[in-house]
Amino acid sequence: MLMEYVDVFISGLTNGSVYALMAVGLTLVYGVSKAFNFAYGSFYSLGGYLAWVLLAGIGIWGGYISVFIVALPLLMAFGYVTEKLIVAPLRSRSDWEIKVMMITLGLALFMDNFYQVAFGSRMKSLPPIVDGVWDLGDIVISYQDIVILVLSVSGILAFRWILNNTRIGMAVRAVAQNPEGARIVGIPKDRVFAATFAISTVMVGAGGVLLAQKYFVSPTGGWDILVKSWVITAFGGMGSIQGGLYAAFILGMLEAFVGYWFGMTWVLFALFAVLLATLAVRPQGLMGKWG
Template sequence: MQTLLEIIISGITLGAVYCLFSLGLSLVYGTSRVLNFAHGSIYMTAAYGAWLLSDGGLGLNFVVMLAILLPAAFIFGVLFERLVIRPIRAHEHWKTVTMMATLGFAFVLDNFNLVLFGPTAKTVSPIVAGHIELGGVIVTNQTIATLVISLLAVAALQVFLNVAPLGRAMRAVSQDMTGAAIVGIRVNRVFAFSFGLSVMLAALAAVLLSPVYLVSPLGGWSPFLKAFVIVVFGGLGSTQGVLWAAFILGFVEAAVISMIGATWTMPIWFIVLLVVLLVRPKGLMGKWGD
């Protein structure tokens, strides 16, 4: 019973955080059809920012750190779209070129972090210290804070996409880019906003996860690979699919770690992904907005 409770708590927490991180990748693909290979490196750069603002010298608390990091991440995402992605869209083979450009940008960020912060991994102090005991299972307050903040952020994003005019514009662009432009939606504005929102979500995930995982120059590739599997599992560009996929794979990971060890996590993930794609080649939810 205790093992089951551990799997449930861990699965819910992992699912919430993976959803938060993967939604940014899905949003960008859903609106602009750009697969951003730099998503993991951007996440790790934000994690270094969290370290710099806290343990790296400034010693700021969690709220102040978010107040600085999230707006900066949003601006970075908008500038990235306008300066790197938008000029490429005029190219005949822009989808392939943007993938290569984002991959190259990921290497630039990784080496920038390596030069600036060095090869030694950094650690970030927990948002909140202490722990509680739940049914014989010790749960850290950091885990509880991560879960609550992640779920609130995901819920807020869903409300934004379904209620806010700009959120509904993002859904419209994802479904029919040409039709959205005809009815007066500023498609380029939607592209820029989706990139900004994507980077901001990655930064929030970085702040929540940096106290749990080490911050290192190449540490963004493992989260990116997991986000990529989740996005494909749920259906490319489908926000609802990402929600389901993140929690399903979160529970799978928690069960695998508990039963056979963490090294088997990704092999089992890929087996589950292959089974799903054999049954539903487009993933769980088909296309964005379903």
């Protein structure tokens, strides 16, 4: 029994770390632009399909190391171009946040149908990053979970370093805290919006690569990730990166134990129940602030 609970705990910790990586990206975009990206889940699927094409289709040399080297710049370029072509033209219009929600919803439907046409409706599977397990007697931990946890946490730490120690990171923080003040001091808001969109695409796409080996890649699989990322963002506090990190690990653990005790069909019910209970007590979320 103890070994089973340890396995569930490790699964929750691993999934929570990847959810944190992805939810922070969604929180970043909302914190800077106050617009919600409905295509976020489709960007997750894009990361998974890129990994599948590189590994199963091309058979790229170097395994997952080469996958990350190739896929991450492609994801960043895709996010940047998408923001410039689709989101940026709407920014000068009234109620542009609502229009962004609508157009990214359309983009998500387009991308999902493209995946189905290009790759078929059958789910794709990927090999693990590493094989083998760490045998600790009664406790057995797969090396795959350890690597996913390390890579996810490394990605989060790298993101925090960029925010705190680079010019673009400080510009992002300034625009998120005071958009008008950032404009007055000469910070190019359009570049910041494009950069945050590109960074968030990399983060959710990287999550797609990491989870593709544990779960299947499917044309509509991104909607589940979109829902979970939204729940984490709202639970942690809209626009609060620190709150999103806490919420991701909490809900990752909740998902693992609810799935173990009651079955996976009860996971989303439990997530929304916890979200609604939290918002009833703290409408601004765990770490959010009143606007």
